[in-house]
Amino acid sequence: MKAAVIHEHGGPDVLRLQEVADPTPGPAEVLVRVRACALNHLDVWNRKGLAGRSPTFPHILGNDIAGELEALGSPVAGLEPGQRVMLSPGTSCGRCRMCLAGEDNSCRQYRVLGLQVPGGYAQRVVCPAANVIPLPSAFSFEEAAAFPLVFLTAWRMLVTRAEVRLGEDVLVWAAGSGVGMAAVQIAKVFGARVIATAGTEAKLEQARFLGADDVINHRTADVVAEVRRLTGKKGADVVIEHVGEATWERSILSLAHRGRLVTCGATTGPRGMTELRHLFSKQLSLMGTYMGSKAELLQAADLFFARRLRTVVHAVLPLAEARHAHEIMEASEHFGKIVLRTE
């Protein structure tokens, strides 16, 4: 099969299209014919060697996969070859106390497709049958591939960790990013008032289209002052933080008393300045999160299949242009997801 393979860490040019052997499904695994695979920042970190752990080279990136079941390693009720599917990106042991409590993303054996194990920048991928989510025929492979990782992440941030409530003010940084566009929509579904930031007027317009009530240009405006003004000096009840160093301090200063900040990443750098007097005097909660459970993904998927959450696909490129896709991602000029199409 064809795959975009990396043999070392480095820039986009380390992605090489080449022929590799088809993977073979073991018992309780499935072989999936990949039709679409969406990019995530995790791919860029992994390519650069900054994801916190190195894969075994040669390695195939790609966490978010949609396609067709091609073969089953062993029969599984309800699954058969030819079926259209999207894949849950996380795998776990299924036996430990975390897995049995439904906290599979805290399993010590938790792995992410395309991070520690081969992913979807290929014509075929193998994964556990438990990761298969049947895809209704009304959904394209591209829009399905754009869904799992960022909606799972944003769902856990807002619903499970921050426990967002009706009428709360939620600040979402970088609404044009995958997590941003997911968070704007999920916060609206839960009845929050969403204040979204973006770096261009076009992106602000798209954020409004997705449901943001108010928008702030984070390149030209004073975000902290604007949040205070928009909330009658109260501040945001919840801040969705995934930018890191460039926004962290402003995120803290934007919080209301008893406000909750949830972070899932640090795209601009790992260090954030926190004035501890704000933390205690305003009784803030700072929370970290990583991916999400399969159950959380299924909850979010129910709303996706009901068309109450939708993915935004910025561009669809052939697998052979994986390198260019990474360049687009790193330039940050896009709104929504970049998807590789695998013929």
Ligand SMILES: [Zn+2]
């Ligand atoms: Zn486990």
